Amino acid sequence: MADDAAVQVHSPWERYGWIVQSVWLVFLFFPISAFLGSDQHPISARVLGIGMVVVFAVVYTMGIRRLQRYSSLDPGAALTGPIHLVGLTLIALGTAPIIGSEVLTFLPFIVAFGMFALPLFWGVVTAAVAVVGSGIWAFLIAEGTGLWVIAFITLAVAVMTAGSRFLGEQGAHHDAMSRDLAVVEERERVARDVHDVLGHSLTVVTVKAELAERLLAIDPERARAELADIQILSRQALAEVRATVGGLRVANLSEELAAARGALAGAGIDPDVPTDSAVVDPRHRTVLAWVLREAVTNVVRHSDADACTVTLGPSRLTVADDGRGMEARPEGNGLRGLRERVTAAGGTLTIRTPEAGYGTVLEVRL
Template sequence: MPAPAEASLQTHPWQRWGWVMGGVWLVFLAFPVAGVVDSGESRPRVVAGVALFVLFAAVYIHGFRTMARSASDAEVVRSGVTHLVALVLICVVIHLLVGPASVGGGPYLVALAMFVLPMWAAVSLTAAVVLTTVVVTAFSDALTDTWYLPGIVLLVAVVTGVVRAIERRSILHDELAAELTVSAERDRLARDVHDVIGHTLTAMSLKADVAERLVVTDPERARREIAEVGVLSRQALAEVRAAVGGIRSARLDDEIASAERVLASAGIAADMPTDLTVVDPRHRVVLAWVLREAVTNVVRHSEASVCRVALGPSSLTVEDDGRGPSGLREGNGLRGVRERVDAAGGVLRVLDASPGTRLVVTL
């Protein structure tokens, strides 16, 4: 039986009123109660027997209600075992008073045990109840009226066992779904932060190098480069905050402009598309992320002098004239690109352009 939190009890009627479904089956206690009335025992014993069956039903319902309001699995088990022991004791007293009618409580003991005890313990209790039922009915005059009870107990055990298995599988499914959600969010955050930091730090490093070279020969331009480093650092901080908050996105026109600036800072001639309307709006965000990482890789690893970018309705091509893909290792950046493309149902190919490398993404 699940252990819902208090907040869940206010929103899930099943956890508030599920005990009613358990209580419906108490109508079948009418048969052992009728057996008590027809037992031929003295009136006080009959009255006591009927009263004990009423108490049995009350404890059974109270057990389900208490377990539904438990805040942890441990509380569910503790409450269930307590009520189970009480029910067993009531059955023993009923047997001492009026005889074999007590076995009518067996199916309810098994049903409760299947929900609260470990499976081995629940199966052991089921076997004990079946054996007790067989022995009690075999040595009584009620054998012809109660021969079916062991079968009923086994049927209840099977049905509640199946319900328990389905319930546990549902809980496991929910836990796995939650873990997958957390894992997917962690991967998204890692990709976004890597793309933001990798691209911006590359641009900052290039501008810092330019400023260092020009600090003597062209101080004014060096100051401009240093000022741009400050702008980039603040931009990176804002983008990281947005990525952590889950609201970071990429705009294709912004990434085209950023790519031109980064390539220029690295001394790489840029051949960029000017008409972005050819790109399907549904694919622009993914292609913008891919462009950002692809250009960062060109600047970092290609040793190229020219970088060309081409766009299609659902495709992006980034080509350089550098050292080519031979020996290229798929690091976090390219791996992140592949994950984004795969998630969008696309294909990423890294080809030898002789000379240079051609990265092609098709969505």
């Protein structure tokens, strides 16, 4: 039986990034050289000190690996960094009785680790304390020992790691916002497409059902034909809704022209609709197909018109009816969705009442 556990996919950096970061351990050469040069201590003490440097390197590497492995949602994430940081600090302090002021050579590693192991604020505080402390020790207490180089290295490491941490968090924040925006856009797309699909299909089904009801008594054969059409339209609408939710729905202008003629005729509106969509630029056909669908649906639902004319151009669509006009009604979700589609395609949508004072003209230019 297949394992139901989710398979986690790790990036190469997540797997092997600790190796790149551990390259900096080469600079532990400085404390090692301090132990080797500490002639005033017995060999056993120097060997012990070198062993502590090795332990420091192991704890540093393990800490990096665990920090990369943990997600911010994992229970151990909040404690892993501080625990390893405390361990590194104690190991470094343990070498002080042997190498004295040279213990400062561990600071760049502690600062770098702390910047990523702690929250950004506390990482900066830790780095600031380390930089100020190393500077005071190098320039005031241990003047002339050459430790000023370590103080400057500590400062450089603090600045670089703080900048890297800040940019990394900003990048993560940007990625999260991008994902949220993509989710919102997808929701709007699905809502817009479902509205267009259901609005048109249910309007046509309603018109045909009313027509079939009127024909039952006077023309049963025609009524049965209308009922058969209703079944076909219902199945098509169901398929379109499924395709829309799955992101597969693409409006076809030729099909929408044919559907527009049928919907208008079924509603008792004289249709003047082109039969050929070849005049339209192929780049604009999908957008204009959605516009045509919504516009014709509105004519059937609200216009109370006797005739409707559809005109096509290479980058233009006009739907004009002789009905009662907008009558100062606010735009509904359908028209708002059309504006969003047209604007996203770089076009404009206008709705006006002709000079005759009645009817509505909807025009889209891309």
